[in-house]
Amino acid sequence: MSKLFEVVVLGSGAALPTSNRAPSAQYIVCNNRHLLIDCGEGTQSQMRKYGVHFQKIAHIFISHLHGDHYFGLIGLLSTMSLLGRNQGLTIYGPVSLENILKVQFEAAFSPLNFQLNFIPLTANQKEVIFEDNLMRVSAFPLKHRIPTFGFLIEEKGSELKLNLPALKEAGIKKEYFRLLKQGNSIELLDGTLLNFADYTISASPPLSYAYCSDTAPFKNIYSFIKGTTFLYHEATFSNRHKERAKNTAHSTAEQAATVALNLGVKQLFLGHFSSRYANCEEHLSEASAIFPNTTIVEDGMKISIH
Ligand SMILES: [Zn+2]
Known part of the structure; x- marks a missing residue:
């Protein structure tokens, strides 16, 4: 199993696509889980350009319904279907996205070949929206002109080691060691539950990546993503256009850096x-x-989370 935690920036621009910057989209691999966050116009072309195997994607997270964050979604789903996808896909996004997709597919009389699950995002607090034994994704509300969500991707159990004294003390049979080390909890025939966390040790602290776009600065962000190790934050404007940032519920680079500083992250990506x-x-x-450790992202940039 791969222990890779990597982000590929597919689009780093705001509202208008340009020749240098496509609108928002990021492909994330976390412990062999393949995710897409946002899907601006042209995302599938960017995937081809930067070598992303999009049929592997099992979860798509859409932050909000401004076009630069999802106009590429219908095209991507259609292509997945045309290329014979049969593996299901789950989309997480604002409530009305489900109907928008339905209308487009119905009008074209082109149903998808695969199962599409839709999870509406409505929470006004941070909430876990996907979790398995290796990772967790939470959504949290941002402060924008329409309902908008940020996403926190947290790895867990990627570097598990066996806790041999605990295993010995509990008399756990060796045949279960491999499953426990892989982060699986096991229910024995007599109903006893072996929780992998009780018999393994995490060798390195889990890493996390928070995606915050689009948003004005707001206080609650600190509780939503406290402890995150890597932060992607929108920086639509520089200080010259601070007023414009305020009027459009966006952030300046300086405001994004202040969030990074207060959170104490390892690295900030703008x-x-x-x-x-x-x-x-x-x-x-x-x-x-x-915040000195700041990186300007470019289309095609690979970010290694380590
Ligand atoms: Zn927006």
């Missing part, structure tokens, strides 16, 4: 840049002055 900027030098210098 994206969702307005197409009005020829480059992101202002964003980088304004953010770095507050």
Whole structure:
């Protein structure tokens, strides 16, 4: 099993697609789980360009229904179906997304060949929306002009070691060791439950990646993603357009860096840049002055979470 935790930036721009920056989309591999967060126009072309095998994706998370975050979704789903996908797919997004997709597929008389599950996001607090023995995804509300959600991807159990004294003391048979080490809890025939967490040790602290786009600065973000190790935060504007950021419920690079500083993350990644900027030098210098370990993301960039 791969222990890879990696993000591929498929789109790093804001509202308008440009030749340098496609609208928002990020492909994430976490302990062999394949996820897509947001799916702006052209995402499937970006996937081909950057070598992402999109049929592996089992979960798609849509932050909100501004077009630059989901206009590529219908095209991607259609392509998956045309290429013979039969594995189910789960989409998590704002409530009305389900009907938007339904209308488009019905109008085209082109039902999908695979099972599409839809999980509506409605919470006004952080909530776990997907979890298995190796990772967890939580959604939390951001502060934007329409209902918008951020996502926290947390690995767990990726580096499990057997806790031999605990196994010996409980008299656990060797035949169960491999399953426990892989993070599986086991129910014995007599009904006893062997919880893998009781018999294994995590060798390194679990890593996490928070995706925050789009949002104005707000206080609750600190409780929602406390302890996160890596942060992606929108920085649509530089300080020159602070007023514009406020009026459109977006953030400046400096505001994003303040969030990173207060959270104490390892590294900050900035994206969702307005197409009005020829480059992101202002964003980088304004953010770095507050939080030095800041990276400007580019389309095609691979981020290793380690
Ligand atoms: Zn938006």
